[in-house]
Amino acid sequence: MAENTGRKRTTSEPRLHGEMLATSLLAFLKGCNAYGYQLSQQLSDSGLPQSDSGTVYRALRQLENSGFVSSFWDTSDQGPARRMYSLTAAGELFLRTWIDALNRYQEVLTGALAGFDVPAATEGESTEEEVT
Amino acid sequence: MAENTGRKRTTSEPRLHGEMLATSLLAFLKGCNAYGYQLSQQLSDSGLPQSDSGTVYRALRQLENSGFVSSFWDTSDQGPARRMYSLTAAGELFLRTWIDALNRYQEVLTGALAGFDVPAATEGESTEEEVT
DNA sequence: GGCAGCTACATGCAAATTGCATATTGCGTG
């Protein structure tokens, strides 16, 4: 009875997913067009947390549904066909917007580590904080 | 006929969740102890994407299960009891480790936008790019 | 007192995402 249907997640180590995976893929595509297998390997070599290849392929499909990348089947080389992806203008805009949000996020983290208050984004208020 | 069971996600705007939410909470707790409601408001004022308060409370419970924060019921003030959270040593270590990964992630993104290749993390690839 | 409204935390449920295994097709090699 090889019932392997009840798979448990080993959760061995943290994985890259969500918007961080998506934007990493967009960033790689900024440099040059690429296909999924290639992008999956670039991620492995990037020093970022690993991510499952199935997750990468699905992330690329979602990016295409969102209009941030476009793709076509490339059969010019030998081997199985590759789905070539390229970044769209909307994708590049999304990437830039995300990087702005990321900078703010990083300010929050490093500001907290340094023991300083991070100034509010647009509201000039909240001076009631008194640290000991 | 309040059958609102068929809820659709309006997906109005991006939300903060996952590890980015978790580490933002840890960062806030680095400065001073706080309780969930307060942290939820700090997030709203931080300029980061919004996040649902229920998600914040659940994130805090998970952080406690992971040993990154500890909590106790604070009934010293009026009003409903507050669950006070404080950062543990493990939580602070996790925060620092995460910030390192985040720096690498940011290198990937900004490096791609600048049109440069990001050097590999551990491979002895000799380029004229030196760490600054 | 009655009651609305705020603070503070919690949870139920469906939708969305993800981890892991597996399937598939094409090609090269012993």
Add this chain to the structure above:
DNA sequence: CACGCAATATGCAATTTGCATGTAGCTGCC
């Protein structure tokens, strides 16, 4: 041919999340 690799895709369960709602304590107001 059998096998393995390249390249993409998908089935299914586990997990996470969005949104609504529920709880309890306190304050202000009439």
